[in-house]
Amino acid sequence: MTQAPLRLGTRRSRLAMAQSGQVADAVSRLTGRPVELVEITTYGDVSREALAQIGGTGVFVTALRDALLRGEVDFAVHSLKDLPTSQPEELSLAAVPEREDPRDVIVARDALKLTDLPRGARIGTGSPRRMAQLNAYARGHGLDFETVAIRGNVDTRIRYVRDGELDAVVLAAAGLRRIGRIDEVTDFLSVDTVLPAPGQGALAIECTADNADLIAALGELDDPFTRIAVTAERSLLAALEAGCSAPVGALADLLADGQIVKEMRLRGVVGTTDGTRMVQLSTTGPVPETHDQALALGRELATEMLAQGAAGLMGERAH
Secondary structure (H helix, E strand, C coil), rough: CCCEEEEEEEEHHHHHHHHHHHHHHHHHHHHCCCEEEEECCCCHHHHHCCCCCCCCCCCCHHHHHHHHCCCCCCEEEEHHHHHHCCCCCCEEEEEECCCCCCCEHHHHHHHCCCHHHHEEEEEEEEHHHHHHHHHHHHHHHHHCCCEEEECCCCHHHHHHHHHCCCCEEEHHHHHHHHHCHHHHCCCECCCCCCCCCCCCEEEEEEEEEECCHHHHHHHHHHHHHHHHHHHHHHHHHHHHCCCCCCEEEEEHHHHHEECCEEEEEEEEEEECCCCCEEEEEEEEEEEECCCHHHHHHHHHHHHHHCCCHHHHHHCCCCC
């Protein structure tokens, strides 16, 4: 007798469907069971408001989590950077697979790189984090461009460039790679120029906390180094009390000597969207061996950033 398919909850966007399809294939290979995608529309998909206006945190996640809790799907795949930093007790973050490239990229007209853009160029992004860092970079390097707030899926954003409305748009490398459009990138932005969002490039696979068999099966897809890194990044975000629409960048990377991973470096940045005021710090230490150690690393760096005035730069913080 064939087993019933596992139901994977996913957003309907092309990117979400692509990354959920990849996870579905992996889970099917692991469990020997078919996996069917269940498309779910989230508030973030239907609202046309700017993410910062509709709350940012959780707008792409809540409907998927509700479907899990109602038993309509068995597990769900999220872009990890969309997850609120607090994990509901009734749900388990069963797997964080190996991370894709965390960098931001530019898709610009005429194959231009960031530093080649003409004076007054218009760069589209929906992210206060990207705006803050791009504007700070421009200020520090004598560049003259304007950041323009946009929304929409990858197709919509790239079309702004193709139609001549914008000179460039900023997107995540991981998303373009997952939908097979990485060839359209005209410039990969160094993390020294723009730190990515906490968890960028990573996926989160979630199921109910009482489904031990499924947690064990999904756990085979977990990458321990990725989980430790994104835990530290998201701990920094949580300790800054910032939502995922706040202008916070963070990246934990592993520093290796040959094949041996020696240390982890965590970098964080927060700034005003015009780029005039930035707090950027980093810390390097032993690779955390436990979830709690990764949380502590993020909290420690956040504490240092708050001491240097980070709270006043976010605009999101509850006073």
